[in-house]
Amino acid sequence: MRYKICILSVLLLISRLVLAQTTDFATGYVYNEDGIPLGDVTVQLGNNGTTTLSNGHFSLESIPAGKHLLTVSVVGYSTFQDTVVKLVQENLALQIRLSKDDKVLQEVMVVGKSETQQVREQAIRAIVVDTRAVAEQPVTLSELMNRSPGIRIRQSGGLGNAVDVSINGFQGNSVQYFRDGIPLEYLGGGYGINNVPVNQLERVEVYKGVVPMSLGGDALGGAVNLVRPKHKGSSILTSYEIASFNTHIINLSAYQSPSSKKYFVGLDAFLNYSDNDYKADVEIVDANSNPQTVTLPLFHNGYKHYFAEAYGGIRDVSWADELQFGLAAYNIDRESQHPARMTTPYGALKVYNKGIIPSLRYQKAFGNINIDQFISYSHINRSRVDTIKGSFDWYGNFRERIGGTPGESPRPSHSDINFSNIINRTNLSYFINKKHRIEANLVYNYISRLGEDPLGFRFEGTDIDVLTKEATYSKTIGGLMWESKWLNNKLTNQLMGKFFGFNTKGINAFMANDVDLDKYKTYSNNNWGIGHALKYQLSDHDFIRASWELTNRLPRENELFGDNDTRAPNFELEPERSFNVNIGYRFQKHKLTAEVSGFYRKTDGMILLVPIQPPFAQYRNLDSIRGYGFDVDLSYLLTKNLQVTANATWQDNRMVDIPDGVNAWMNGTRVRNTPYFFANAGITGSFGELLTHGDRIKTYLHWNFIREFYLNHIPRENEPKGFLGLFGQASVPVTNIVPNQHLITAGFNYFLPKQPISFGIEVKNLANAKLYDYYKIQRPGRSFHFKINYQLTKNSI
């Protein structure tokens, strides 16, 4: 039994040469870094294994269609694992390059078609954030995603705070989140891009434009799919990060699959803790009642969160390729330092969120038919506690309130709200032949809300808590996709149709309305969408792709129900509708990878929160947006040790169709509070033999820039005039502006020789620049992070 920590790179090429008689082969070669063939290398693909000849060649037979774990190992080299997809009636041809060194170089060298690469190259474009390549770094998922073209992650504060992903200008609920293709709502906030450690993931797929039918979402042109690694054998991966602001992140992934290979068990768990007590510019009031700016540490901004998911199942039995049971639990305690803006300090308000989620997933290929079935039930409990009678200042001093009502915020609360959430997802895939495939997908989601809040709203003229009346919401999203290949497989075509429907039931609890407590209000809406994606392979090194989609975004339950607080219900919301077109070109050869993409979108009836009658606001179908933009993404291997990356995104999303009247002038103005230009550049180096024989160090430096943007509408003629609006300033003095921002991050990883241990040190915001996200909420200044990783893999092959 050998344990090995491996560093390698792999080039995977799926053969376009179809063997005439049989199509269940996998063949290929294994080389070292210098291109020298390696013999006696163990190659395991799914349940089939072999060793390479002295010329590095190997051949495997009877490889069924579907996903398989590829494991390649040999003495002196690190074991590599990745997932490859074997298509029906198509052989696999693989070229694998191993490195003596750590797998950190892997990403530098991966230019082929691992599963990650196949996602990058599918007809529907996805930005792939390779989390595994940076797993040893003390980096957050949000930071990683921010280094990708066309994507902006905005986080309101420090670790654990809410994030919003903006994709081509789509944001908020227009972007949807998935884990392994399942809508992420079922994990109730316990698992998301704001809190999951990168070690837990294989990669993140970000769909900009058309959302694949298999995701079964009603996103308008933006979707994020968190993909976990597929394990084989036995492994344990753990890491611990300690950082500024009393931040601690512990991660553990363990997996065990005995040699019988018929069953497996595993555990994914993590703990996030941070005081988030970074310094921020806040205001105190002097003796003259004039505000003075002081820089103070935040004192009630902590975050504590654990998530654990145990799973187990059986695989490769006659009636199931895999059947997995999972049981996840999480708990989040979060202190709330301030309201939406940093205008008011809170010192006691806390938000709690906990849940327990059993789930079941079944996968099986019946000949040419693949079934992927998932179902879960989530019991989520949320609570917001604001009962203290008084207020705090920014120094943390408490002042009791004499008289008046409890709560330091405008809305006191002691809520206890239970959500029941059922998600069923069924995916069927049928391979008609090697060129045609039909896929059907159905997602059904049911949510109910029931709770109480002794300090919450009552129905008008009663003492009846609005939360005690159950509200329910269900939605169904179905889709059918036909994928075909033409022109000797150079042209891939996907045509899809989608169905969107929702049904809601509740009591309109808005206080100004007459309320019949016995009369539940129901509302439903059905819509259709259609999408089309094309990809044409120009050569082995480049391709073009284009897609368009007419789709819907259904109103969410909180938009329909309100929040039993100042967000009033609106049971008559219509879905947002959007038409988007995307086109791109990708080139990849030797040291250079380049991609250029553009988009056009028109979105109607965007659901926005609109103030109605103080203090209430309500979601309404309000604005329409038309936009276009482009992004450029480059990666170049300067030397075998140094790689540079850069990308830039420019987007021009503007208001349209605002009817005449006092607001007509806003037609053509930029969408407010949305960055329109941002760019990244980075350099990564990897060097060996630094301190001792066999060690390795990886260094990196990343720069992120966001062009200033405005929180309110300014007339188009007053915008900065420079090229694409990139230079100069608006010709009207703008008070509500988020200024140009530069974020520089630097760090290194050190890998001990022949040890399953690595260290990472990183300095975020090296220049200690003032950084903002939502409405100028300040983000942490310079911070220091240290991370230690331990990874042990036992391959039971």
Add this chain to the structure above:
Amino acid sequence: MKKYINLSLLALVAGSLTFSSCKSDDPDPEQEGSEKYVIMTLSDRTTGQKAGYTSAFDEFPTGTISNVGATSLEGEGMGGWRTHGNNIYKMFRTADYATGIEKLNISANGIVTAGAFIASKNQAEAAKYFGTGNFVIKDDNLGYYWDAAEPMKIQKFNPSTMQNTGSLDLTAAVNEHGESETGINFRAVGQKFLAIKGNKLYANITYAKNTSTQGQVGFFDDFFPNVYIAVIDLNNESYENIIEIEDTGSIAYINENHMYDFDTNGDLYIVTQGRSAIGGKSKIVRIKANESDIDQAWELKFSDFRAADNGKFVGVFANNGKLIVTLNTETLTGGGTGNINRGNIWKFYSVDVANPEFKEITGIPAGTNPGAAMAATEVDGKIYLRCAQLNTNDGEDEYKNGYYEYNPSSNSASLAFEVNVGGAVSGFTKVNIGN
């Protein structure tokens, strides 16, 4: 390795410089003069923080104008203002909508900037209980305002230096009524109404029923059917007595529209909105010039306008024995689809104080609720009426947004100017910055 890292750093620094903004577009004001016509517009539709613009013009605006230019002030809290002499104040800070009192500065070349700001002593309390910054100015060096941080006090400030100069404790006045009432959940003085007349300060007393479970505290939740007003003698800043407005509710409202006005002869007219946000028992009462109590012989009720009593007064302008009011032409409805803030239903009427009768002012269409804005204002000795219309899919093909000049003799108005860029008009005044 070092070489490459150094090169990379250089490239990054170069890139940083490339993308940094060049501050070369400073305003290039063309306007100079001591008299400025100032216009405020409200462009916010979604945030509730009243984003908008304020601009100053050398000449009286004519035709159709933009309210956004190189000398404009962009920011929040642009729903209205209060003026004193040649100074403009508003209750929300331009930078971030914090509540308090902000002075606007206008330079000789017409540049409008946000000036000094008096903040609440406790922004958490100010966010919880609306009304902080409700102020009245006695003279250039003394004004009074309410701060939720100390609800039973009235704060003093210097409107020139914009500094707090002390406070008056009126706990005794507040406790004259309902001290032992357990149904009163919030008490305050001066939260919604502050007026100075005859060297006396008039300040409303809030006796609020609402707790947090019932909505806003202190608004449309009066415990008593009568409205109580404390009278303070400003000679020695001592509490004098309490006067009452009977059988109504919700005196005035927060924000810059103080909803009272002095007639040319010194009579003070005070609006009460009534029992709910959508009206009922709304009326206007009067304190005569030489009196310090409510004139029991005169009142103007909404039900006098429409017996159904399905609306309310939202402001008053008094001039030469006439009142100008805006009244809802349809039954008020609230909520997301309600007409109270989004319907073109508010029409102008004039009322002869001596012979109360509601006479529609012709020539100006019905518009939206003026809200924090003053619906009528006096500039260069003439009266101008605000009209801002939303597209409500009512079949109209033209929507007005501007000010109309009122002709008292014909009780009609004609369009003076329109604003096409910057949002709904929310203020029009003239200041002389040389004074």
